[in-house]
Amino acid sequence: MSQVGYRILVVEDYPANQVVMERFLEPYGRVDLAGNGPDAIAMFKEAFNGQDPYDLICLDIMLPRMDGHEVLNKIRDMERNRSIAASMRVKIIMTSALGDSRNIMAAFRGECESYLQKPIRRERLVAELKELGFNVDKDDTVT
Amino acid sequence: MNIESRSLHPHPLLRWDESDTGGLLAILKNVPHFAGILDEEGRFILASDELLTSVEPLTEPDLLGKRPGDILGCANAVEAGCGSGAACEFCRASNSMIKAVETKDLVSVEASIPVLGHIGGKAYRFTFRPFSIAGHSTILLSFSPGMPETKLDHYERVFFHDILNASGSLVGLLDILDDNGIPAQQKTDELSLLKQVAEHLHGELEGYSMTLKAQRHQLVPHEMLLDVGEIMERVAVAARTHAPTGVQLLVDRISPTAIRCDDSLLFRVLFNMAKNAVEACSAGDEVKLAFFSQDGRSIFSVTNPGVMSREQKSMVFRQGASTKGVGRGWGTFGMKLLGEEILGGKVSFSSDTAGGTEFRFILPTKGK
Numbered sequence: 001m002s003q004v005g006y007r008i009l010v011v012e013d014y015p016a017n018q019v020v021m022e023r024f025l026e027p028y029g030r031v032d033l034a035g036n037g038p039d040a041i042a043m044f045k046e047a048f049n050g051q052d053p054y055d056l057i058c059l060d061i062m063l064p065r066m067d068g069h070e071v072l073n074k075i076r077d078m079e080r081n082r083s084i085a086a087s088m089r090v091k092i093i094m095t096s097a098l099g100d101s102r103n104i105m106a107a108f109r110g111e112c113e114s115y116l117q118k119p120i121r122r123e124r125l126v127a128e129l130k131e132l133g134f135n136v137d138k139d140d141t142v143t
Numbered sequence: 144m145n146i147e148s149r150s151l152h153p154h155p156l157l158r159w160d161e162s163d164t165g166g167l168l169a170i171l172k173n174v175p176h177f178a179g180i181l182d183e184e185g186r187f188i189l190a191s192d193e194l195l196t197s198v199e200p201l202t203e204p205d206l207l208g209k210r211p212g213d214i215l216g217c218a219n220a221v222e223a224g225c226g227s228g229a230a231c232e233f234c235r236a237s238n239s240m241i242k243a244v245e246t247k248d249l250v251s252v253e254a255s256i257p258v259l260g261h262i263g264g265k266a267y268r269f270t271f272r273p274f275s276i277a278g279h280s281t282i283l284l285s286f287s288p289g290m291p292e293t294k295l296d297h298y299e300r301v302f303f304h305d306i307l308n309a310s311g312s313l314v315g316l317l318d319i320l321d322d323n324g325i326p327a328q329q330k331t332d333e334l335s336l337l338k339q340v341a342e343h344l345h346g347e348l349e350g351y352s353m354t355l356k357a358q359r360h361q362l363v364p365h366e367m368l369l370d371v372g373e374i375m376e377r378v379a380v381a382a383r384t385h386a387p388t389g390v391q392l393l394v395d396r397i398s399p400t401a402i403r404c405d406d407s408l409l410f411r412v413l414f415n416m417a418k419n420a421v422e423a424c425s426a427g428d429e430v431k432l433a434f435f436s437q438d439g440r441s442i443f444s445v446t447n448p449g450v451m452s453r454e455q456k457s458m459v460f461r462q463g464a465s466t467k468g469v470g471r472g473w474g475t476f477g478m479k480l481l482g483e484e485i486l487g488g489k490v491s492f493s494s495d496t497a498g499g500t501e502f503r504f505i506l507p508t509k510g511k
Contacts, residue, residue: 013387013422014308014309014312015384015385015386015387015388016309016312016313016315016316016336016339016340016343016384017308017311017312017315018388019312019316019333019336020312020315020316020318020319021315023315023319023333024315024319033388035387035388035425036387036425038425039425039426062304064422064423097303097304097305097307097308097311098303098304098307118307118308118311119307119310119311119312119313119314119315120311120315121314121315121318122315122318122319
């Protein structure tokens with residue numbers, strides 16, 4: 001695992017998918033896991049208020065107690081309330097097992113940066129991270 | 144209705160001569176659908192002949208003054224009438240009618256009405272259109288029974304979501320294992336997880352298959368002697384794979400006990416109970432799986448510290464509803480269907496701040 005890197009939050013309720021995402025992302029920094037919407041909001045808020053905000057959130061859409069769209073909206077509201085510029089806000093990749101247009105359109109209206117349909121392949125995820133401006137070199141470690 | 148009784152009719156609309164309402168009431172009576180006219184408080188003034196003869200043998204006097212839930216046999220209407228029970232606050236049909244009156248606009252909704260004797264309730268699509276007849280504000284109600292298309296879409300959606308989640312994680316885990324650079328211990332851990340997910344995937348497919356067969360009355364239980372402790376451990380092992388990090392599932396120790404039941408079906412009912420319980424928990428919570436005998440009955444209990452909201456309580460056991468949220472899971476409908484209709488037991492729940500949430504499955508104890 002790299003010693004320096006990004007702060008990443010994976011919001012995913014299916015335990016095996018949590019492990020997969022953690023394995024894929026741990027070369028790039030510290031990965032935290034949340035299994036439902038309210039926990040994700042609490043963790044985001046703690047990092048946000050603690051001056052050590054997350055750089056990346058991988059956010060599943062179908063979650064218990066509060067779905068991913070609602071989590072996304074609440075995060076963006078918090079950032080707007082603090083006048084965080086769009087270029088400085090946390091990058092959010094929405095994920096879902098169902099790739100239907102309704103979910104995709106709702107995700108982008110909610111201002112996420114990207115949408116990935118499961119199964120998430122490592123190469124696709126890394127390509128997406130590069131696209132979003134994360135520094136990932138050829139050895140797949142953070143520079 | 145003859146002229147004399149019409150002049151005494153409680154509703155002014157029906158005291159009027161047909162010519163005053165332009166024959167509208169006669170037309171409405173004859174539409175070939177389940178339809179009716181309600182007053183602004185949702186009480187029937189008039190119904191189509193189709194409704195009177197088809198939903199339940201009704202006469203017009205039976206109907207007048209009643210609300211839709213009363214004539215559809217809604218379990219929440221039994222004590223105090225449709226719209227007056229505690230659960231009515233969350234009734235989609237009732238709230239849609241209120242919305243139609245307030246907005247003076249057409250409102251359409253799919254709703255499952257909890258009807259006694261029908262596990263999961265009966266699904267209808269209701270349409271409420273407010274309009275005025277001869278200066279009187281009324282609501283035109285039409286509804287159709289059966290499984291609306293979107294409910295079938297919902298089941299398909301839930302099924303594919305859960306299966307794709309599991310199969311997707313298999314792909315991811317194999318991706319990881321394909322990496323020659325990972326340490327041997329991590330490989331062992333990942334292989335173990337892979338096995339769990341494969342079993343989970345099989346379980347999901349089996350569970351959905353069972354529920355669909357049960358709905359079509361195609362399931363026949365195959366009873367055998369079962370070790371209660373063994374089945375509870377198996378349920379716990381399976382349910383733990385669904386538990387969020389930090390959630391514990393504990394199994395009460397019991398003395399050796401055997402009961403006669405269908406192994407797969409009993410496992411599925413208990414697994415649904417345990418899975419729902421762990422998924423409702425957060426890190427630090429404990430779920431307890433227990434068994435005891437009482438008065439010739441075998442009682443399985445699953446408790447978790449969470450407390451359901453009033454709205455969640457009103458939706459338990461309803462077809463298509465889920466305590467996990469909109470569009471999630473088969474909910475508690477499956478455990479009720481399999482546990483009661485197929486196994487002949489009783490599934491119940493309680494949820495309050497004192498005791499948390501408990502689901503119970505009670506079976507009459509059968510001799511060896």
